[in-house]
Amino acid sequence: MTLFGDFYFFIWAALLLVPAVVLGLTERPIKYYGAVVTAVFIYMAMGSSPKAIVNLIVYCLYQLILVNAYLSVNRRKPRNGLLYWVFIVLSVAPLGIWKISAFVTGHGIFAFLGLSYLTFKSVQVIIEIYDGLIKEVKPFDFLYFLTFFPCLSSGPIDRSRRFEGDLERRISRAEYAELLGNGLFKIVLGMAYKFALAAGFYQAITWLGSGGHMINHLVYMYSYGLYLFFDFAGYSLMAVGTSYILGIKSPDNFNKPFLATDMKDFWDRWHMSLSYWFRDFIFSRFMMKAIKGKWFKNKLTGAFVGFIINMGVMGVWHGLDIYYIIYGLYHGVLLAVTEIYQKKSKFHKKHKKERWYRFISWGITFNLAMFGFFIFSGKFTQLIGLNG
Amino acid sequence: MEDKILEMLEELCGDSVVREDVNINLLEEDLIDSLDYTELLVSIEDEFGIVMSPSEFTRDQMDTPAKIISQVKARMS
Numbered sequence: 001m002t003l004f005g006d007f008y009f010f011i012w013a014a015l016l017l018v019p020a021v022v023l024g025l026t027e028r029p030i031k032y033y034g035a036v037v038t039a040v041f042i043y044m045a046m047g048s049s050p051k052a053i054v055n056l057i058v059y060c061l062y063q064l065i066l067v068n069a070y071l072s073v074n075r076r077k078p079r080n081g082l083l084y085w086v087f088i089v090l091s092v093a094p095l096g097i098w099k100i101s102a103f104v105t106g107h108g109i110f111a112f113l114g115l116s117y118l119t120f121k122s123v124q125v126i127i128e129i130y131d132g133l134i135k136e137v138k139p140f141d142f143l144y145f146l147t148f149f150p151c152l153s154s155g156p157i158d159r160s161r162r163f164e165g166d167l168e169r170r171i172s173r174a175e176y177a178e179l180l181g182n183g184l185f186k187i188v189l190g191m192a193y194k195f196a197l198a199a200g201f202y203q204a205i206t207w208l209g210s211g212g213h214m215i216n217h218l219v220y221m222y223s224y225g226l227y228l229f230f231d232f233a234g235y236s237l238m239a240v241g242t243s244y245i246l247g248i249k250s251p252d253n254f255n256k257p258f259l260a261t262d263m264k265d266f267w268d269r270w271h272m273s274l275s276y277w278f279r280d281f282i283f284s285r286f287m288m289k290a291i292k293g294k295w296f297k298n299k300l301t302g303a304f305v306g307f308i309i310n311m312g313v314m315g316v317w318h319g320l321d322i323y324y325i326i327y328g329l330y331h332g333v334l335l336a337v338t339e340i341y342q343k344k345s346k347f348h349k350k351h352k353k354e355r356w357y358r359f360i361s362w363g364i365t366f367n368l369a370m371f372g373f374f375i376f377s378g379k380f381t382q383l384i385g386l387n388g
Numbered sequence: 389m390e391d392k393i394l395e396m397l398e399e400l401c402g403d404s405v406v407r408e409d410v411n412i413n414l415l416e417e418d419l420i421d422s423l424d425y426t427e428l429l430v431s432i433e434d435e436f437g438i439v440m441s442p443s444e445f446t447r448d449q450m451d452t453p454a455k456i457i458s459q460v461k462a463r464m465s
Contacts (some may be wrong), residue, residue: 124443127443131439131443131444132439132441133443133444162446280442280443281443283422284422284429284442284443285442287423287427288442291426291427292430292433299423299427303423306423339423352418
């Protein structure tokens, strides 16, 4: 069974979510039942590979021990830079080992469904302990946060303090009814996105996107970009909708990305839980250090480096293949250039609110984003002979 | 303190409108971006000795001058 992917999942979800709805409408806490449903779905999704389940359990316990160890270390030596980095490295280590071993040997050590996304959730807890924002970690809440099945395999990436706030909050019947309505709507919309629209664009890629002509490549590029959007946005809508039914307001992942009028705006709308994670935990922190330490003479040079590092790491997170790295750097450069242009250009400042200017900006942004997906697909590097 | 924060915002946004309307939405009006926001956090730390972490607040908790002032106030008291 595949989460949000096949008929059996939806049948089981329809059955297993009914008690959650009853709990919600009678104003009782859903979290313990939600944890049971999560365990059932993890078993069904990963049951064919017992090794993966063992890896997931080992991973979760390892991270639980790590955050608790760091809590007590940070209490004794608050905001110690070296210890902070030691724990960051330990927290990212399982993902690093898997990515590198998969890249080198073709089959990774310590793989399981959701490892990439779980890493974001684990590392941010370490970072927020360092910041003094997290002072205690409750084992049940932490494990439920990590494994919460709607967001397990592909996000959206939630924040632990927000998630735990939802677990503790009492939801009134009226509020739950609204949550349920919105949740069901998101699930239905997500199904239409993923199983109708994305599937349609996939056919376009298959039938019209192959062949050696320029026109084939263009069809491939645009239909791949749209396929990626409807597939992933559809998946995210279903995940968020299912979260709502379990009383968890998981963050939205997409907000009409193809209406963006510049690249910064695009990343405010595309895979938002990921780009906000990078903004809050990498870009902002790098920039704050750089500003405080006066690493760069010019503020915009610092921003340029910051964007490239930020998006470069984002690219590597997708995989060590050359096209993911180029994809990350491509977006890093675009963001940096956008930042400098918008801060420096008098032309931009003068016209930025005018209709024609916004229209042209939109057209450029849309095409730059589509070309980004073309790189992401691996097709671009294949065409220029870089895939090896 | 309020005045100091408004001064920082005025410099960051390059627009005195932040003084005239403390409830103006800095994000919707395109007055502040991620880079400006980090600069603001550094300035607040330098000026008032308060460490505010980039992930501490959601953007809608810090999107108007009035909200930023009240968050800093809450931390100072």
